[in-house]
Amino acid sequence: MDSRELRYFVAVAEELHFGRAAQRLGIAQPPLSRAIIRLERRLGAALLRRTSRSVTLTEAGAVLLREGRRALDALEAAERRAQRAARAATGRPSLVLVAKAAASSELLAKLLHAYAAEPGAIHVDVMLCRPGEQERLLRNGQADVAVLHRPFDETAGFDTEEILTEGQVAVLPAAHTLATRKDLHLKDLADLEDLPAPRWPGSDGAYPAGPGPEVQSHTQLLQLVSLGRALMVAPDSCRSQLRDDVVAVPVVDAPKVTTVIAWPPHSRSQAVADLVRTALRL
Amino acid sequence: MDSRELRYFVAVAEELHFGRAAQRLGIAQPPLSRAIIRLERRLGAALLRRTSRSVTLTEAGAVLLREGRRALDALEAAERRAQRAARAATGRPSLVLVAKAAASSELLAKLLHAYAAEPGAIHVDVMLCRPGEQERLLRNGQADVAVLHRPFDETAGFDTEEILTEGQVAVLPAAHTLATRKDLHLKDLADLEDLPAPRWPGSDGAYPAGPGPEVQSHTQLLQLVSLGRALMVAPDSCRSQLRDDVVAVPVVDAPKVTTVIAWPPHSRSQAVADLVRTALRL
DNA sequence: ACGAGCGATACCTCACAGGTATCGATGGGT
DNA sequence: ACCCATCGATACCTGTGAGGTATCGCTCGT
DSSP states (O other), X not given: OOHHHHHHHHHHHHHTOHHHHHHHHTSOHHHHHHHHHHHHHHHTSOOEEEOSSOEEEOHHHHHHHHHHHHHHHHHHHHHHHHXXXXXXXXXXXXXXXXXXXXXXXXXXXXXXXXXXXXXXOOEEEEEEEOTTOHHHHHHXXXXXXXXXXXXXSOOTTSEEEEEEEEOEEEEEETTSGGGGOSOBOHHHHHTOSSSOOOBOOOTTSOOOOSSXXXXXXXXXXXXXXXXXXXXXXXXXXXXXGOOTTEEEEEETTSOXXXXXXXXXXXXXXXXXXXXXXXXHTO | OOHHHHHHHHHHHHHTOHHHHHHHHTSOHHHHHHHHHHHHHHHTSOOEEEOSSOXXXXXXXXXXXXXXXXXXXXXXXXXXXXXXXXXXXXXXXXXXXXXXXXXXXXXXXXXXXXXXXXXXXXXXXXXXXXXXXXXXXXXXXSOSEEEEEETTSOOTTSEEEXXXXXXXXXXXXXXXXXXXXXXXXXXXXXXXXXXXXXXXXXXXXXXXXXXXXXXXXXXXXXXXXXXXXXXXXXXXXGGGGOOTTEEEEEETTSOOEEEEEEEOTTOOOHHHHHHHHHHHHO
């Protein structure tokens, strides 16, 4: 199968609209229609059910979308990693580490500092991204290692090592009734009408329905918390980053959060191995 | 990057010879040369060092070969799985399980039998292949699940569950001096001049140098053993398949062999999940 | 009933993948 | 030492097919 055809199909399958998909791909709609028809004929399988009003995926189409995305990511990764290897062979080699923008920056600082002291350490570029994006960056070759948080981030398909497991705290405005409690349970937080849980955008950029405020970053959320507009539940280690108008109270029955370091399963890089070894010694 | 260009590069990188690679690809040599040059220009990186007598990989080329193979496997997998999904939606769905040709057939039989009794079980196609090939079949979508043996088979990049751990035995001609021993150590077998270890073909089909006979299958090997021409060390469970002119003696310090069931990490198939659950109950 | 929206079809054009012939360099054989 | 076999690169030609424009035919909302 040709990768261009697959890219076209993925665009249509994501947009579920030939016109928009064609626009995204920078081509006209007719060649796109033809390419998809040709692909379906080559595969001998219907991928899309079209009416003049809507496009939906068939079972085979859903499979091809999922697997095709991975294949395209792998292609991108091959390209990028080859380019990086070429640059590393001439200039200074480097390593890209990706973490969530709000990840335990203390731990990250310790890790980077400890690794820099290792013999043979190379430069580490730190890339901060939105939650849930690390997986993709690691798969498509934009990053070499990632710091993830289970159970929030998906680690399937990567090699991982655990660095740290911690409990979670509820972050509340200092003046709130619950702020003086020594600890809390999830049910204490479940239906606080004055402090709704915030809503994060999904992978498609859309917000789920619900009462809480829409947020895009932890800074935003933290501000909403101190304004008494939202509730935040986060790993213990976030305490070091809190302003003093908010209070952190342990949530004893919240799921434990494990910080893990993850890398593509066939990484042959000495630098990745060194970094992981360093992480395990923290 | 275009998948055709990548396929071309992989062919050249494997053959290290433009003429042979072109022949394998079914095209003439000049367009192949041009395609590689174009690819190198697009990437902005040299992939091959050519003289008029030899072709070698650069660092970047080696990376692109490794990662590119995976990407092409992923493409193939996407295509095949989509086709299978289409056929499953109309006719009878099925599952392809791959195992080494000589794998513990008793265990396999038990597994298949137990799974067939499950509610909602679908037809399982069993595919037998040569050692080391399962990984590729799983990655390129020809198989859905594999039975592997650690530490011989590579499991990196797959989700796995352990089914069984067992020791290993040396299989000897019944008349051999060591055949009456109750157990053996690896050093007893290390330099037996009358019974050399057999040589298996590598992933490139070539045999390593050495004294032992070249073999392609366990049947062959077993025959050589009973002829007193070779030594065989295999997991305990192979005993059930032995003829009575050979004897199995435990090798107490041989590495333990773990039979695992493996599947692609993002498999969404209910059937795979059922099969794995069944395997864990054995 | 009509028009807007959307995917499919018809038809044209040109870029590029691929073929043949040949060059230029290199190394082994006599 | 010379020549020829080997191998990748270059020059030049050709046909396929990817992409563009115009338009059709179906469906639904008003």
